[in-house]
Amino acid sequence: MTHSLSKSRFQLTRTPLLLLGLVLCTGILAVCLMVSVLLGAADIAPQTVWQALFQFDGSTEHLIIRTVRLPRAILAVFVGAALAVAGAITQGLTRNALAAPDILGINAGAALAMVLTIYFKTSNGNVWVAFGGAAISTLTVYWLGSMGRSGLTPLKLVIAGSALAYLLNSLMYGVLIFNQRTLDEIRFWLAGSLAGQDMASILPILPYIVAGLAGSLVLSRQLTLLSLGEDVAQGLGLRTAWVKVAAAAVVVLLAGSAVALTGPIGFVGLVVPHMVRFAVGVDYCWILPYAMISGGILLSIADLAARLVIRPQEIPVGIMTSLVGAPFFIYLARSRIKR
Amino acid sequence: MKLDIASPIALTTRKLSLAYDGNTIVQGLDLAIPQSRVTALVGPNGCGKSTLLRGLARLLRPTGGTVYLDSDAIAHLPTKELAKRLGILPQSPAAPEGLTVRELVAQGRYPHQNWLQQWSKEDELKVEDAIATTHLENFANRPLDTLSGGQRQRAWIAMALAQDTQTLLLDEPTTYLDLAHQIEVLDLLADLNRRQGKTIVMVLHDLNLACRYADHLIALKAGQVYAQGNPIEVMTEALVHQVFGLESKIIRDPVAGTPLCIPISRSVDSL
Numbered sequence: 377m378t379h380s381l382s383k384s385r386f387q388l389t390r391t392p393l394l395l396l397g398l399v400l401c402t403g404i405l406a407v408c409l410m411v412s413v414l415l416g417a418a419d420i421a422p423q424t425v426w427q428a429l430f431q432f433d434g435s436t437e438h439l440i441i442r443t444v445r446l447p448r449a450i451l452a453v454f455v456g457a458a459l460a461v462a463g464a465i466t467q468g469l470t471r472n473a474l475a476a477p478d479i480l481g482i483n484a485g486a487a488l489a490m491v492l493t494i495y496f497k498t499s500n501g502n503v504w505v506a507f508g509g510a511a512i513s514t515l516t517v518y519w520l521g522s523m524g525r526s527g528l529t530p531l532k533l534v535i536a537g538s539a540l541a542y543l544l545n546s547l548m549y550g551v552l553i554f555n556q557r558t559l560d561e562i563r564f565w566l567a568g569s570l571a572g573q574d575m576a577s578i579l580p581i582l583p584y585i586v587a588g589l590a591g592s593l594v595l596s597r598q599l600t601l602l603s604l605g606e607d608v609a610q611g612l613g614l615r616t617a618w619v620k621v622a623a624a625a626v627v628v629l630l631a632g633s634a635v636a637l638t639g640p641i642g643f644v645g646l647v648v649p650h651m652v653r654f655a656v657g658v659d660y661c662w663i664l665p666y667a668m669i670s671g672g673i674l675l676s677i678a679d680l681a682a683r684l685v686i687r688p689q690e691i692p693v694g695i696m697t698s699l700v701g702a703p704f705f706i707y708l709a710r711s712r713i714k715r
Numbered sequence: 716m717k718l719d720i721a722s723p724i725a726l727t728t729r730k731l732s733l734a735y736d737g738n739t740i741v742q743g744l745d746l747a748i749p750q751s752r753v754t755a756l757v758g759p760n761g762c763g764k765s766t767l768l769r770g771l772a773r774l775l776r777p778t779g780g781t782v783y784l785d786s787d788a789i790a791h792l793p794t795k796e797l798a799k800r801l802g803i804l805p806q807s808p809a810a811p812e813g814l815t816v817r818e819l820v821a822q823g824r825y826p827h828q829n830w831l832q833q834w835s836k837e838d839e840l841k842v843e844d845a846i847a848t849t850h851l852e853n854f855a856n857r858p859l860d861t862l863s864g865g866q867r868q869r870a871w872i873a874m875a876l877a878q879d880t881q882t883l884l885l886d887e888p889t890t891y892l893d894l895a896h897q898i899e900v901l902d903l904l905a906d907l908n909r910r911q912g913k914t915i916v917m918v919l920h921d922l923n924l925a926c927r928y929a930d931h932l933i934a935l936k937a938g939q940v941y942a943q944g945n946p947i948e949v950m951t952e953a954l955v956h957q958v959f960g961l962e963s964k965i966i967r968d969p970v971a972g973t974p975l976c977i978p979i980s981r982s983v984d985s986l
Contacts, residue, residue, distance in 0.1 A: 471811070597833075601825055607774050607805040612878060613798025613826035658811045659818060 394662055397655070401669040405453065408676035412449035413441060415680060417688040447575045452679045452693075453672035455570070455634045456644055458585045460671025461592045462630040463645025464652070464663055465623050468599045472530040474708055476645035477510075477631035480537030483642070484544035485513025486635035487566070491548050495558045503581050506636035510628040516540060568641035568694020570679050581633050588629035589668055595623055596660040603658065641694045643701020644675055650708070725750040725785065725882050725914040726771055732779035733763070733770040733938075740766040741938040743780065748931070750881075751912040753905065755919045755929035755946075759959050763938040764918045765806065768886050771916065772803035784882065798826035802875040806886040806918075810859045816870045817855045820845050823877030845876035849903060865896030872903060883907070885917040889924070897921070901928045926950050926973040934958050950974035 414425055420437050427433070428441035463476040477483050489509025493502065520536035522528040552559040552566075564571060598619045601609045610616050634641065648671045649663065656662040678696040685691065726748040733741040740763040748754050748771075756764045769775040771782055773789050782789045789797055802823075810819055823845065824838040846855050849869040859867055868888060875883055888904070889897040905928055907913045919925040925932060926946040933943040936958045942949045955963045961978055968975040 597825075601822055603811045604819070604822060605805070605808055607769075607803070608808050608874075610774055610794075611772060611798065611803040611805070612822060613795035615794050653813065657818070658814045 394656060398665055398669065401666065401673065405669050405672050405676070408673050408680075409449050409453060412452060412676050412680060413445045416440070416445055416683055417690070443574050447573050447578050448570050448679070449676065451570045451573055451578055451637060452676040454582060454585050455638050455641065456648075456671035456673070456675025457589060457668040458630040458634040458671070459641060459644040459675070460648035460652075460667040461589055461664055462627045462634070463647075464649035464660070464667045465592060465595075465599065465627050466645070467649050468603050468660060468663075469620060469623050469627075470528070470530070470533055471603065471605070472533055473650070474530065474534045474646070474705070475537075476643075476649075477627060478640060478642040478645055479534060479541070479705075480517045481513050481540035481544055482510050482517070482627065482631045483635050483640040484541040484548070485516075486510040486632045487640045488544045488548045488551075490636060491551055491558065491562065491566075494561060495551050495555055503584060503633060503636040506632035507628055508632075510632040510635070513540060513544065514624055514628055562639070564692055565639040567692035568639045568697070569692040570638050570675075570682075571690065571692075573637065578637065581637055584629055584633045588626050588633065591622070591626040591629070592664050595619065595626065596664050599623060599660040599664075600658070603660070639692075639694065641675070641697055643697045643705065644671055644678075646708075647697075647701050647704050648674055650704075722752060723750045724748065726916070727783040728771070728780060729783070730780035731767075731770060731777055731782060733766050733775055734778045735766060735775075739778070739938070741770065744938065744940065746933070746940060746943075748914070748916055748933075750914050751908070752930040753908050753915045753917070753928055754931040754933060755917055755925035756933050756935060757919060757922055757925050757958075758935035758941075762935045762958075764935055765886050766938075767935065768803070768884050768916070768918055772801060772884050773797060774803065774805075795826045798878065798880070800880055801882045801884065802878045802880040803884040804871055804875050804886065804888060807890055808871055812860055813858050815856050815858050816851055816862070816873070817842065817846065819859060819870055820855075820873045820877045823874040823879075826878060841877050841879055845873040848876055848907070849873040863896070864892050865899050868892060868896070868900050869903065872900070876907070880913075882914040882916070885915070887918050887920060889919065889921070897924065904928070922950070922955070922976045923968065923974075926975070927968060927971045946973055950976065 413429075414420075414422055418437070418440055420440065424437050425441050428438035429446070432438055432442060459477070466475040466477060466480065467473060469475075486506040486509040489505045489512075493505045517533070517537045517540050518528070520540065521533035524532070598614060601612060601614050602616060602619060606616050631645075648667055652663050652666040652670055656666050675693065675697070678700070679693045682693040682696045683690045724747045726746075728744050728746040731741060731744040731746070732739060744767070756767065758764050766775065770777055773782070777790075784792070784797070784801055789801075820842050821838070824834075824841060827838065828834070846852055849872055851866065851869055851873060854862060854866060854870075859870055862870065872885075872888070885904070888900050892900065901924060904915050904917070908915050929946055931943065932946040932949045934941045934949060934954060941958050942954055950965060952963055952965050955961050955965070955976055963979055964977045966975050966977060967973075
């Protein structure tokens with residue numbers, strides 16, 4: 377009975393190993409969070425940072441820590457997690473290695489909706505507007521991608537998504553060209569940026585991200601099943617239509633919140649799930665928690681780089697992630713897409 | 716049409732109509748599939764075999780009529796309840812890259828689990844059982860994409876076994892397999908039927924293998940049952956001509972004693 381022995385050893389080692397990895401990654405995330413607060417345009421001693429957090433005295437340095445760096449660090453963690461999980465779900469749902477909310481035009485939909493409302497001054501970028509935009513573009517790309525005889529194929533979906541993203545971005549820039557005021561207000565946001573947000577604007581949106589992340593974990597078992605194909609999943613007793621709608625809603629919630637907070641940051645949603653799958657396999661019960669934490673780590677590091685490369689100036693973090701993500705996308709497109 | 720079946724009926728259709736994209740494939744079909752037997756669905760391309768199988772498994776909603784499992788209309792069964800009683804393996808299913816055999820087989824336990832009871836000792840046993848039955852012990856921790864076609868198909872069958880259903884439907888379980896692997900898969904299914912009394916319904920392209928492995932043969936033509944029954948009675952030169960439009964000689968399979976269809980082709984002139 378050697379096989380059953382090796383089997384039990386396998387079962388015994390893998391789960392604790394993955395849990396350990398999760399703890400380790402959380403530790404790395406905590407370090408990233410600390411470094412994000414410690415480093416920035418101004419030189420502030422670690423001791424002062426500590427005091428700013430726990431013995432706040434209202435000095436300029438303390439204000440920088442509390443109103444600039446801390447919100448920004450928290451933002452990176454949550455938005456990174458949201459984008460990575462949205463990407464992981466999208467890839468599972470469409471069984472498409474190239475899918476992600478930015479590639480499929482979902483982020484662009486949310487961004488256009490935000491820009492339009494700012495342009496018409498109806499709101500100052502309400503998160504529900506972003507949800508609406510994300511939802512409409514999700515439905516559109518699904519509809520466009522499933523037109524024609526062969527139904528929804530990976531290639532068609534990516535082409536439909538890219539076309540939609542182009543269209544929505546052009547519309548958005550069209551609006552901005554006609555309106556200098558809107559452009560000035562959101563120029564940095566447009567390229568994807570974590571800068572210039574205070575706690576007051578972050579806090580109302582965080583609950584949506586938390587809800588989306590929690591929702592994704594609830595669906596993780598079902599998403600794993602769905603990755604075997606719709607017929608198999610249905611044959612195993614999964615109500616696939618319900619799961620797909622719920623998962624799409626989670627994607628809209630996460631992508632919409634992320635865009636509302638930081639503008640369209642590209643490639644986190646594409647790259648992180650691949651890294652995570654490479655490390656932990658195909659079970660969404662592990663992919664999703666790992667994606668959350670790794671997304672936070674990746675965006676924190678990208679933001680640190682964005683702040684430090686041309687210090688004291690900074691570049692939008694969306695440009696940093698694109699620098700890393702675009703070559704990866706080309707690699708994936710060349711190696712993974714079939715037909 | 717008389718059903719010369721001593722055993723009880725597992726699946727029944729009443730006036731079943733099935734359509735794809737608005738095209739009616741099967742219309743008003745009455746069918747009975749015997750319990751604890753191997754039933755093979757044969758017929759030319761596009762005759763509605765796979766469509767019928769999907770309809771029997773509720774993967775396709777009928778445009779008319781009803782499918783009964785035992786005596787329950789499957790349309791009214793809760794999804795998980797149906798999945799505990801009937802399993803389906805679609806044609807050439809695809810697993811995500813990196814999925815191991817054990818991970819795949821474990822998915823078969825889904826209908827037996829719920830929010831409170833995620834993974835039980837029984838789940839564990841059923842998974843190990845399924846892996847042992849399909850002789851995949853040495854491959855259990857290997858990713859599916861590193862296995863041969865026959866091993867991969869056995870892994871999918873193991874998943875369906877872990878599902879632990881009385882009835883198992885398979886859509887062309889031997890597609891893309893070489894002859895040795897086809898026999899290996901069909902022998903496995905025959906064993907499951909004999910040892911565990913499972914009702915097996917499969918779509919097969921190879922008439923001779925269908926005759927050898929099926930207790931009950933159903934020949935479909937244009938969405939209708941053309942003939943059904945014991946392969947020895949059903950498989951005739953007239954049937955092959957009528958259903959497939961092919962001239963043939965039927966002889967006795969020297970190995971199994973079942974009918975063996977030898978096609979006649981124009982290029983052979985030494986008749």
